[in-house]
Amino acid sequence: MLQLTLLNGFSQNRKQLSKKGYVKQKEYFVEIPFKYVNKHIFIEVMISEKKYNFLFDTGCEITTIDPKISNEINYKFIKEISLSGSSIANQKVNLVELPNISISNLIFEETYGMMQDLSYIKENKESNKVNGVIGNNLMRKSRWQIDYVKKVIRISNKIDQFKNIPTAKKIELNKKDWGLGYVDIELNNQKHKFIFDLGSSGELTANHSFVKFLKQKDTLLQQEKQTFPVGKIKVGEIELDDKSITLEKNASSLLGNAFFENYLVTIDWDKNILYLNQNTN
Structure with a gap:
């Protein structure tokens, strides 16, 4: 955030x-x-x-x-x-x-x-x-x-x-031992770096300039904040369908709480790995 x-x-x-x-x-x-x-x-x-x-x-x-x-x-x-x-x-x-x-x-x-x-x-x-x-x-x-x-x-x-680690899906953060953590999100066969941001209320958020990576030929930015479908995404060992991204003026690329709230999230800052177990509900 x-x-x-x-x-x-x-x-x-x-x-x-x-x-x-x-x-x-x-x-x-x-x-x-x-x-x-x-x-x-x-x-x-x-x-x-x-x-x-x-x-x-x-x-x-x-x-x-x-x-x-x-x-x-x-x-x-x-x-x-x-x-x-x-x-x-x-x-x-x-x-x-x-x-x-x-x-x-x-x-x-x-x-x-x-x-x-x-x-x-x-x-x-x-x-x-x-x-x-x-x-x-x-x-x-x-x-x-x-x-x-x-x-x-x-x-x-x-x-x-933490007893959930053996059954968790893994997401690697950037390899630094300090500073912000970034995750690679694969979207339309391209990888993009998003900040691991539990201060963000959104799911997938990016700047207006990210519109060039979206497939829709008629994609137009008419408002300061708009949401577009992106279909399938891959985050570490997790693959999801029917996802959307919110493009917002002056925003950074963020993966936030609306994504992570679906999981039990364990953070190993030492090895720069997120362990995610999907919530049963």
Whole structure:
């Protein structure tokens, strides 16, 4: 959901930024509930002994804190950085180090984050006020499982703690050990890279320019957001028929929650593999 580009000199050290921090516990397996509102995942986190509502977003490279809570939490200022993104214009934000973020009883220590105004994320009565975004720089410290049926997230230090792995279909992410994860989607006999984005409410989303890859000869873009049939797609070991793609002005290529909610999703950031088991319902 929050794809950002660092504009100043710190962009050369994005790997350092993403890999900073660690989990305090060595062995762990925890399960936490989440709210699923308008196809977005929200979880409760604790910072400086206070509870906050965070969006869970694999498409956000860096964990983000709304400045409105900056006076309530402990953090260490690192430097000012410039960034841009699909949801924001170029702006200056503060890069900070968070001494700890707790999810259930699991403690993530010395993780980098950004102070950024999150008022552009729409609020409603169910999701409550959004205080921050859990980005994949924090997620990559563990293995995660998203259970959309039971509305829980499981977190472990070992992938074999998740019993579904032997029967799962596999999707490979890009081979980097930091930053955004990309998946190859085969459509009309061509492969295209889409961001693995659990901060996106959509299924398949792409920019208007993607229209050139669609087969329909009379395809015309008449609105800022339009949906077109694409037929069969292949994502890793998964093949699906009768799918559609939404083309949206200024959008990135995203594979979002409307796709993944049909599966039990297990993320192995260490090996860059998604394990998917189709939900029985």
